[in-house]
Amino acid sequence: MTDISIADHGLIGDLQTAALVSTDGSVDWLCCPRFDSPSVFGGLLDPRGGHFRIHPAVPGSRVRQMYLPDTAVLITRFLTEAGVGEVVDFMPPADGAATNQHRLVRMVRCVRGRMRFAVELAPRFDYGRSPHAVHRTEHGAVFHTDALTLTLHPVREPDDPRLLTDVGLHDGDVHAAIALTAGDVRGVVLEFGADGPPREIRVAEVHRLFDDTVAYWRSWLARSTYTGRWRETVQRSAITLKLMTYAPTGGLVAAPTTSLPEQVGGERNWDYRYTWVRDAALAVSALLRLGFVAESVGFAVWLRDRVTARAGDGERLKIMYRVDGSAEIEEECLEHWVGFRGSRPVRIGNGAARQLQLDVFGEAMDSLFLADRCGLPIGHRGWQEIRGLLDWLTGQWNQPEEGIWETRGGRKDFTYGRLMSWVAFDRGIRLAQRHGRPADLGRWTAARDEIYEQIHDHGWSTRRQAFVQHFDDEVLDSALLRMPAVGFMTPHDPLWTSTMRAIEEELVADSLVYRYNPETSPDGLAGSEGTFSLCSFLYVDALARSGRLDDARLAFEKMVTYASPLGLYSEEIDATGEQIGNFPQAFTHLALIEAAVTLNEALDARRDGDAR
Incomplete structure (x- = not known):
C-alpha cells in the first residue's frame, strides 16, 4: 500500500x-x-x-x-x-x-x-x-x-x-x-x-x-566470527545480504525491488533486481571479515564464472547480470503503474547494463586477490581468463566511461574508474608474482604506473586541493573515499587529508554523505537526491583509517539511528531522515559491515595501545 x-x-x-x-x-x-x-x-x-x-x-x-x-x-x-x-x-x-x-x-x-x-x-x-x-x-x-x-x-x-x-x-x-x-x-x-x-x-x-x-x-x-561492538547491527546486515543471495548461482541482487525513488515524485527510479559485479566483489571482502567463508567462496566463484564467460564469447566483463548469470537485460517502463507515491516512471530492466564502467574490473580483481590471500587460490583456467581480462584492459582503460554512479549525461574520464583500473593491474601483478604465473608483466606494470601518474596529473585539482570526480571539471565525488582502502595512497598523505577536508566541506551534512552534487555535475537526469548511505559508511571507514576514531564512531552511531526499525537500510536518506530508494540495498549493508569491522579493529588497537 x-x-x-x-x-x-x-x-x-x-x-x-x-x-x-x-x-x-x-x-x-x-x-x-x-x-x-x-x-x-x-x-x-x-x-x-x-x-x-x-x-x-x-x-x-x-x-x-x-x-x-x-x-x-x-x-x-x-x-x-x-x-x-x-x-x-x-x-x-x-x-x-x-x-x-x-x-x-x-x-x-x-x-x-x-x-x-x-x-x-x-x-x-x-x-x-x-x-x-x-x-x-x-x-x-x-x-x-x-x-x-x-x-x-x-x-x-x-x-x-x-x-x-x-x-x-x-x-x-x-x-x-x-x-x-x-x-x-x-x-x-x-x-x-x-x-x-x-x-x-x-x-x-x-x-x-x-x-x-x-x-x-x-x-x-552461528558461523559468524564477529564479536565486536555492533554485533546485532552487523548480524542483521549479514542476514539481509543472505536473503538477497540467489542460492542456485551465488549471485547477490543489489536490492529485491525496482523503482523505489531516489526523490519522491522524481524520475530517478531504477531496477536493482540484478547482480552487479562491484556488489559481489565487495561481498567477498565483507563476508570473509565476518567468517562466512562458504558465502565468500560462492561470490568469488560467481565472479570467476563471469570472467570466464567474457573470455568465452569475446566480450568484456559486463557490469551486471541476471541472477542466473545471463546478461540479457533490457529496460522498459510500466506505463500503467503510478509508482511509489506518484514517482514515475516505473522501470523494469536496467539500461545501465550496456554501459562501460571501468571500475568493475578493479572490484573483481581486488576480490579475487583477497580470496587468494585467504586460502581460495585461482586455478590454471581461472588464471588464463584473468590474463585475458587484464590484457584486454591494457588497451581499454584510457577512455571515457559512464562511471560507478551510472550517469546518463555522457561518458567522461572518471577518476574512480581510473583508480580501480590501477587496482586491477596492481592485484594482477601481485598474483602473478606471488604464484609465479605467466603474465605480460611489462605491459601490466606500464599501464598501472601510467594510470597512477594520470590520476595525479589530471584527477587532482590544485584549486580545490582535492582529487575530483572526472578530468574535465572540479566536482567532488565521495566514491574516492575508497582511495586509502584500496591502497592507492596512505591515509595520512597530505593530498588525501586535503581531499577529505574538501569532501567534508561540500558533501558531508551531519555525518551523512552525498555521492556528488548533481547541480555542479549534470548527470542527465532531472531533480535531486538524498544522501547516499553507502557513502556515509565509506566515510566512516575513511575516518577510521585516518586515525580519527572518535569522529568515525560518532558518524557510525548516527548512521545506526537512520536504520529502519528492523535494522534495514535503503539506498538513500532524504532531508527529513526518511529512507528512499530501493530497499533494502545490498551495497549499503556491505559497506556497513566493512566500516564496522574496520572501526572496531581500530578502536581495539587504540584500547590495547593505551593499556600498554
Whole structure:
C-alpha cells in the first residue's frame, strides 16, 4: 500500500526470491519464481499492483514489528485493548537448485484476549498485465495464469470451523476472516507452483516449518566470527545480504525491488533486481571479515564464472547480470503503474547494463586477490581468463566511461574508474608474482604506473586541493573515499587529508554523505537526491583509517539511528531522515559491515595501545 513508508517494511525470503511485508500486515512486493521475475504482489508501486494482507478486522490497533532474534522470521504484532495478535511471516529456505516451487507461510496467533483478522488475497500477475482465473475449493483456492499457479492452503485443526470464515470471491480476489482467542494458532500457506490441489494444513506441520526455518537461520548465523561492538547491527546486515543471495548461482541482487525513488515524485527510479559485479566483489571482502567463508567462496566463484564467460564469447566483463548469470537485460517502463507515491516512471530492466564502467574490473580483481590471500587460490583456467581480462584492459582503460554512479549525461574520464583500473593491474601483478604465473608483466606494470601518474596529473585539482570526480571539471565525488582502502595512497598523505577536508566541506551534512552534487555535475537526469548511505559508511571507514576514531564512531552511531526499525537500510536518506530508494540495498549493508569491522579493529588497537 503506497501510504506506507519504504522503511515500514520487513524483508523475508527463501534464497531464491523475497517479499516485503509492511507494518499493516500486507505483502506488497513479491516476485516469483526469482528475484528478477515479474511481480505477483506489487502494491508497493501501485494500489492496483496486488497485495496479500492479514490485519485486525477492527481498525485502531497499535503495530510493532520485529524479527525473531538471529533469524529472517518476521513478526508483526497488533495490540488493542481487546487483545493482542501476531502475524508471523517466513519462507522456508530453498537453498539448492533453482525451482519454481516456493512457499510463503503466514502464521496467525492470538497472544491475549480475542482478535478477528481480515484476509485479503489479491494477486496481480506479471506486473498486473496478465489476467488470472481463481477456483475456490472446500480446502482453499487456486489462482491460475499461463505462467504461474498460486495455491492457498488454510492452516487449521480437524473440525475447526473458525478458520477462513466468510470466504468470498470478488473480482478474482479472495476475502476471508480468522477469529481467534488467546493461545490459538492458525494461518495460511501460499504455495507457488504447487503440484496438487489445496489441502488443509495442520498446525503441527506449520510449527515444523517454523522450527526448521528458525534452525536454518540460527545455524547459519552461528558461523559468524564477529564479536565486536555492533554485533546485532552487523548480524542483521549479514542476514539481509543472505536473503538477497540467489542460492542456485551465488549471485547477490543489489536490492529485491525496482523503482523505489531516489526523490519522491522524481524520475530517478531504477531496477536493482540484478547482480552487479562491484556488489559481489565487495561481498567477498565483507563476508570473509565476518567468517562466512562458504558465502565468500560462492561470490568469488560467481565472479570467476563471469570472467570466464567474457573470455568465452569475446566480450568484456559486463557490469551486471541476471541472477542466473545471463546478461540479457533490457529496460522498459510500466506505463500503467503510478509508482511509489506518484514517482514515475516505473522501470523494469536496467539500461545501465550496456554501459562501460571501468571500475568493475578493479572490484573483481581486488576480490579475487583477497580470496587468494585467504586460502581460495585461482586455478590454471581461472588464471588464463584473468590474463585475458587484464590484457584486454591494457588497451581499454584510457577512455571515457559512464562511471560507478551510472550517469546518463555522457561518458567522461572518471577518476574512480581510473583508480580501480590501477587496482586491477596492481592485484594482477601481485598474483602473478606471488604464484609465479605467466603474465605480460611489462605491459601490466606500464599501464598501472601510467594510470597512477594520470590520476595525479589530471584527477587532482590544485584549486580545490582535492582529487575530483572526472578530468574535465572540479566536482567532488565521495566514491574516492575508497582511495586509502584500496591502497592507492596512505591515509595520512597530505593530498588525501586535503581531499577529505574538501569532501567534508561540500558533501558531508551531519555525518551523512552525498555521492556528488548533481547541480555542479549534470548527470542527465532531472531533480535531486538524498544522501547516499553507502557513502556515509565509506566515510566512516575513511575516518577510521585516518586515525580519527572518535569522529568515525560518532558518524557510525548516527548512521545506526537512520536504520529502519528492523535494522534495514535503503539506498538513500532524504532531508527529513526518511529512507528512499530501493530497499533494502545490498551495497549499503556491505559497506556497513566493512566500516564496522574496520572501526572496531581500530578502536581495539587504540584500547590495547593505551593499556600498554
